[in-house]
Amino acid sequence: MRIHLPRLEGWRLDAALALFTGAVLLASEPLFAAERGVAVSAPALVLLAVGAASLAAVSRLPYLAATVAPAAMVLYYMVSASDGWMAWMLLLVTVVRLAAVGNRAGVATAVLVALGAVLIGEGLSFDLWRALAVIAWLIVIFAVGESVRNRNAYLREVEERAAEAERGREEEARRRATEERLRIARELHDVVAHNISLINVQAGAAAHRRDPEEAFRALEAIRGASKETLRELRATLGALRQVDEEHTGPGGAPAAPAPTLDRLPELVGHTRASGLDVELDTAGLAARGTADVPAPTALAVYRIVQEALTNTLRHSGAQKVRVRVSDDGDALEVEVDDDGSGGGEDPHEGNGLRGMRERAAALGGSFTAGPRPGGGFAVRARVPHGPAAP
Secondary structure: OOOOOOOOOHHHHHHHHHHHHHHHHHHHHHHHHHHHOOOOOHHHHHHHHHHHHHHHHOOOOHHHHHHHHHHHHHHHHHHOOOOOHHHHHHHHHHHHHHHHOOOHHHHHHHHHHHHHHHHHHHHHOOOHHHHHHHHHHHHHHHHHHHHHHHHHHHHHHHHHHHHHHHHHHHHHHHHHHHHHHHHHHHHHHHHHHHHHHHHHHHHHHHHHOOOHHHHHHHHHHHHHHHHHHHHHHHHHHHHHHOOOOOOOOOOOOOOOOOOOHHHHHHHHHHHHOOOOEEEEEOHHHOOOOHHHOOHHHHHHHHHHHHHHHHHHHHHHOOOEEEEEEEEOOOEEEEEEEEOOOOOOOOOOOOHHHHHHHHHHHHOOOEEEEEEOOOOOEEEEEEEEOOOOOO
C-alpha cells in the first residue's frame, strides 16, 4: 500500500525545515554537553532556537534568515561550552534553502555574515587552525549552495522547455486540426456544389420542356450527376474514415482515388450536358503528361476548374466557357473565361472563390478572379508542382 504524502512548498516547507532543524539542534545539545562533561547552557539553547526559527522566513524574508541564522550559529560557539558541531546545521540549511529558491544574493549574505562574525570572534581569541577550518567549512557550504542553485536552475529550465514544447505541440495539433477542417470543407463544397448545380439546371430545364425526349435527356443528365455526386461523396467519406493507407478498419474498403487531370474531359462533359458550351484546351500539358503531375497539384487544378464551372452555371448566365490548362514547367496555369454577365461570387465572401484561392495558396500558388474588361468573368490560377503525394 502506497502512502502519498503532501508536497510541501513555499512557507510550509520553510516552517517544516525550521521545526526539524530546531528539534535536532535542541535534542543534540544536551548530548554534546554530557559528552564534554559540562552543563547545558541556556543562552546556547536560546540561540539555537532563534536561529532555527529564522528559517521559517526564508521564502518571505530571505535576508532576515540569511542574517539571523549564521549570526546565531557563531554566537552559539562563543557562549556554549559544549561546542557541538551540529550548530553548523543552521548555516547549511539556510544556504541550501536560499539556493533552492534561486536567491544567490541571500546565499552570499549568509556566508558573509558568518565569515564576518567569525572574524570578529577570532579577533577576540585567535586560533590559526580553527580559523582555517572555519573558512574551509564556509567555502564548502557556499559551494554546496551554488551546486544546489545551479541544479535547480537547470531543472527549472528543463521544465520550462518541456512546457514550451508541450504548448508548441498543442498549437501544432490545433493548427493541423483547423487545416484539416478547412480541407474537408473545401472538398465537400467542391464535390457537392458542382453536381448539385448541374442537377438544379437540368431539373429546371426538364420542368419547362414539353418534348418527352428532351425531358428524358435532362433526367438522364440528372441521374448521371447524382450518381457522380454519390460516388465522390463515398470517396471523400472513405478517405476520412481511413486511419492510414494500409488500414481501413474492419470491413472497410479503400477510398476511391482523388480526381486527376485525366478526368477533366469527363467533368467538362457533365457540364455540357447541362446546356453550357464548354471548350477544353489541355494542349499545354502534352509535354509533361498528366500522369507526371503530382497528385496534390492535379487535385487542386481539378477542383479549381470544377468550382469555376459551378460558379458559371449558378451565377453568370453564360452561354460559352473556355477552360485552358497548361504547364510552364514549374506550375500548372489554369484559365477559365465565360461570356456571362460577370456577376460571380464576391471574392471576399463566397465559399467557392475562397476555396479556390486557398487551394492554390496551400501549394504556394496564386489565384485571381473577377469580371473581364470585355464582358464575362475570368478565373486565373497558378499551382506549382509540389512533391508527389506518397
